[in-house]
Amino acid sequence: MLKYLYYFSSALFLLIMTIVLIIITYHLLHKRRTKIFKQKKEEWEKFLFQYLDDDLKLEEAAAEMNDSYFYLYDFLKPYLKNLKGNDFEKLKKLTKTNKMVDFFLQKLEKGNREEKIKAAAFLGKLGEKRALPLFKEYLNSNDKNLMTASIWAIADIGEQELFFEVLKTVLKESSFTFEALTEILIRFGEESCYQIKKFLENNFSEENNLEEILGVPDYQSLSLFFDIFGYFRFVPGVEIMVSTLDSEYNEEVLIHIFKALVKIEYPIAKDLTPYLNHNSWVVRSQTARYLAKIKNNDYLLELKKLLTDEKWWVRYYAALAIFKLGKEEVLIDIVKNKRPGYEMGIYILDQAGDLKVGEVESG
Amino acid sequence: MDNFYYILLIFDYFAVLYFFLVNGTYLFLNIKAFFSIKKYWSARETIEFENMFQSEFYKPVSIIIPAYNEELTIVDNIISILSLQYPEYEVVVVNDGSKDNTIDELKAKFNLVISSRSYRKDLETQQVREVYDSADYPNLVVVDKENGGKADALNAGINISQFPLVCNIDADSLIDDHALLKIIEPFSKDWRVVAAGGTIRVANNCDIRGGQVKKVRLSKKSIVRIQVLEYLRAFLFGRVGWAALDSLLIISGAFGVFKRKHLIKAGGYSTDTVGEDMELVLKLNRKLKKSGREYRVVFFPDPVCWTQVPEDFQTLSNQRRRWQRGLGQSLLMNKELFFNIDYGLLGVFTYPFYFFVEFLGPVVEILGYLAIFLTIFMHSGVPSVAVLFFITAILMGILLSVTSLLFEEMTFHKYEKLSEKLTLVLYAFLENLGYKQLHTIWRLRGIIDLILKKKSWGSQKRKNFTNN
Numbered sequence: 001m002l003k004y005l006y007y008f009s010s011a012l013f014l015l016i017m018t019i020v021l022i023i024i025t026y027h028l029l030h031k032r033r034t035k036i037f038k039q040k041k042e043e044w045e046k047f048l049f050q051y052l053d054d055d056l057k058l059e060e061a062a063a064e065m066n067d068s069y070f071y072l073y074d075f076l077k078p079y080l081k082n083l084k085g086n087d088f089e090k091l092k093k094l095t096k097t098n099k100m101v102d103f104f105l106q107k108l109e110k111g112n113r114e115e116k117i118k119a120a121a122f123l124g125k126l127g128e129k130r131a132l133p134l135f136k137e138y139l140n141s142n143d144k145n146l147m148t149a150s151i152w153a154i155a156d157i158g159e160q161e162l163f164f165e166v167l168k169t170v171l172k173e174s175s176f177t178f179e180a181l182t183e184i185l186i187r188f189g190e191e192s193c194y195q196i197k198k199f200l201e202n203n204f205s206e207e208n209n210l211e212e213i214l215g216v217p218d219y220q221s222l223s224l225f226f227d228i229f230g231y232f233r234f235v236p237g238v239e240i241m242v243s244t245l246d247s248e249y250n251e252e253v254l255i256h257i258f259k260a261l262v263k264i265e266y267p268i269a270k271d272l273t274p275y276l277n278h279n280s281w282v283v284r285s286q287t288a289r290y291l292a293k294i295k296n297n298d299y300l301l302e303l304k305k306l307l308t309d310e311k312w313w314v315r316y317y318a319a320l321a322i323f324k325l326g327k328e329e330v331l332i333d334i335v336k337n338k339r340p341g342y343e344m345g346i347y348i349l350d351q352a353g354d355l356k357v358g359e360v361e362s363g
Numbered sequence: 364m365d366n367f368y369y370i371l372l373i374f375d376y377f378a379v380l381y382f383f384l385v386n387g388t389y390l391f392l393n394i395k396a397f398f399s400i401k402k403y404w405s406a407r408e409t410i411e412f413e414n415m416f417q418s419e420f421y422k423p424v425s426i427i428i429p430a431y432n433e434e435l436t437i438v439d440n441i442i443s444i445l446s447l448q449y450p451e452y453e454v455v456v457v458n459d460g461s462k463d464n465t466i467d468e469l470k471a472k473f474n475l476v477i478s479s480r481s482y483r484k485d486l487e488t489q490q491v492r493e494v495y496d497s498a499d500y501p502n503l504v505v506v507d508k509e510n511g512g513k514a515d516a517l518n519a520g521i522n523i524s525q526f527p528l529v530c531n532i533d534a535d536s537l538i539d540d541h542a543l544l545k546i547i548e549p550f551s552k553d554w555r556v557v558a559a560g561g562t563i564r565v566a567n568n569c570d571i572r573g574g575q576v577k578k579v580r581l582s583k584k585s586i587v588r589i590q591v592l593e594y595l596r597a598f599l600f601g602r603v604g605w606a607a608l609d610s611l612l613i614i615s616g617a618f619g620v621f622k623r624k625h626l627i628k629a630g631g632y633s634t635d636t637v638g639e640d641m642e643l644v645l646k647l648n649r650k651l652k653k654s655g656r657e658y659r660v661v662f663f664p665d666p667v668c669w670t671q672v673p674e675d676f677q678t679l680s681n682q683r684r685r686w687q688r689g690l691g692q693s694l695l696m697n698k699e700l701f702f703n704i705d706y707g708l709l710g711v712f713t714y715p716f717y718f719f720v721e722f723l724g725p726v727v728e729i730l731g732y733l734a735i736f737l738t739i740f741m742h743s744g745v746p747s748v749a750v751l752f753f754i755t756a757i758l759m760g761i762l763l764s765v766t767s768l769l770f771e772e773m774t775f776h777k778y779e780k781l782s783e784k785l786t787l788v789l790y791a792f793l794e795n796l797g798y799k800q801l802h803t804i805w806r807l808r809g810i811i812d813l814i815l816k817k818k819s820w821g822s823q824k825r826k827n828f829t830n831n
Binding site for chain 2: 005008009013016019023024026028030113114117148175177178183
């Protein structure tokens with residue numbers, strides 16, 4: 001026992017000393033890297049600004065900034081995020097001319113895991129289409145970080161041809177939240193709305209095989225699609241949303257339809273009474289919100305009824321709708337006569353600030 | 364005498380087995396933490412926290428700060444929180460019947476006026492005296508209530524909070540400006556996440572300006588340096604390692620984010636324990652596992668919260684006794700998990716590990732020391748095996764500390780000077796010569812406090828952050 005304990009403690013001691021040496025080495029390396037980066041940054045900053053100000057030619061700037069590509073990537077990261085328009089285009093040209101794009105394309109294919117992820121982020125930001133075949137391949141990668149990096153990169157490039165490929169991948173990845181899915185898909189831009197519309201016309205309105213194609217229940221994909229329509233205020237999408245609008249349909253989808261309609265602010269020719277009386281309080285509240293947005297006075301009676309709804313948000317949106325429809329006299333009357341719903345009336349009038357509650361109450 | 368020697372021998376073997384089991388688990392956690400941190404570090408490349416500002420899809424959050432006699436730190440802390448980078452949040456400060464001038468400080472500095480806000484009493488709390496809004500900061504609300512303890516104050520904060528996520532931050536802590544974005548990011552990306560914790564670091568002697576830690580410096584005080592090591596070990600390998608096994612049992616009360624609806628469903632923080640943070644996570648785990656819902660409790664090493672640690676032995680001793688008592692209470696309140704296969708790894712391994720090692724560890728350690736002394740006494744000399752075992756135990760402790768330092772060096776580089784890092788290595792050795800034994804005694808007293816059903820929290824001497 002003594003012998004083994006002796007060996008074990010000796011091994012532990014050696015291990016500790018090795019780790020301490022690694023710590024020291026890491027420290028020195030980090031210090032050196034920080035120093036080099038600082039020096040490089042000072043030089044590069046000068047060249048980049050001159051180049052962006054047209055004081056330095058593309059080739060000259062590329063010649064000055066054509067080494068230490070990983071440092072250069074760290075240096076350019078904030079510019080890639082923040083530059084827009086012509087400046088961004090110039091930056092793209094610079095990274096092509098100084099062979100940085102080629103370097104990262106190679107790293108995307110043959111680098112280690114970290115290098116591949118870094119390359120994906122960089123090439124995605126630049127919108128480098130030559131990287132798309134590899135991104136497509138990495139959509140099926142077992143490495144979740146690499147897969148995610150590829151998803152974001154394709155979305156950043158906005159490659160419409162891969163929209164449904166990405167869509168299927170993200171829908172399959174069951175841990176993504178609804179917000180994350182939408183966040184990814186809206187990066188494809190408004191153009192994707194036309195693809196979605198066409199896809200829905202073929203596979204929802206006609207064939208009704210959405211679930212078969214996308215591998216998730218209809219209500220999930222539809223909610224997502226309508227959310228994207230709403231985000232882009234996509235008026236041509238209203239038609240398919242209206243055709244889906246049926247008070248018996250899945251309430252999740254109905255909620256997303258009304259949320260999208262609120263954003264698009266487009267009037268529809270459909271009786272909305274069933275939705276103002278829907279079992280789901282979110283549907284009721286969103287419908288009231290929608291009526292306010294499109295300035296539809298036809299449902300004033302239903303809105304007044306909703307002032308006594310059991311849910312605060314429904315009462316709130318109903319009162320707000322009445323107010324926004326220019327019918328504040330209805331609220332004043334309710335408050336004055338202390339009719340049901342007068343508390344919310346007071347709240348809305350008070351929030352609006354143009355009427356003093358005290359005045360209203362005293363008539 | 365022979366029988367006694369025989370019992371002693373059995374205990375010696377048990378101690379060796381215990382030692383290898385415990386340290387084997389710690390080493391395993393270390394390895395898991397290493398890969399987890401590495402993965403997290405490379406994933407950061409794909410996350411653009413700034414994008415959350417432009418997104419419609421962020422999740423608004425209510426930050427709850429319970430305060431009891433915090434007149435020295437509360438204003439700095441709130442200013443730090445109000446300067447955080449996050450698209451939509453409210454700060455709910457709960458004055459838990461402070462005996463000092465906490466509420467007057469708040470009224471004076473933030474121009475408080477009586478609020479007209481109505482709120483749901485989802486959780487039972489002590490009586491709320493008044494709710495205030497700030498005329499200067501529209502997203503600040505202050506609740507003044509009767510004293511009911513930290514858990515009660517947090518529950519009052521949860522009641523008044525209006526957003527789907529709730530973040531609790533201690534009044535004596537500061538958080539990095541991007542920390543909130545980083546800790547909430549997983550809630551936006553993964554629907555299974557119900558709770559997330561961040562790393563707590565030691566703020567003593569750091570350069571703090573505008574409520575933010577500008578330069579990290581290692582304190583000159585030995586007691587603080589040892590705590591720096593303890594915090595690094597606890598967070599960089601302990602919590603990260605357990606989280607990688609989906610078995611995280613603690614999210615520090617100083618900095619954690621929860622989905623409000625699950626807090627309400629779980630009945631909020633328990634007021635009959637001083638370890639309400641651990642009890643809550645245990646309770647959440649228990650209830651969510653029981654409900655069959657898929658969920659995750661995650662931990663991230665990067666979102667950083669800075670806290671002042673005790674600088675005198677009396678306060679530190681009180682704190683550690685309280686922690687040990689809280690640990691015991693939390694475990695006892697959730698004993699249903701103990702070796703319960705229905706709760707998976709959590710029931711069959713994590714909970715028993717916490718019970719036998721983290722909670723009963725001091726008892727085993729004290730008995731171990733006694734056994735060594737008795738063996739020496741009975742042998743009329745120091746047997747080399749006992750000495751070597753003692754050295755091995757020290758070396759294991761040092762190994763765990765230096766690996767945490769290595770993780771720190773590979774990633775965050777909070778301490779800039781090599782001398783500070785080497786000082787910490789030195790303290791990884793020095794802490795074994797007296798401090799660890801003292802710590803074991805404090806923890807043992809915590810267990811005794813639990814048996815004696817002691818209720819008090821003990822007091823901590825506060826320092827203004829700007830005096831650091």
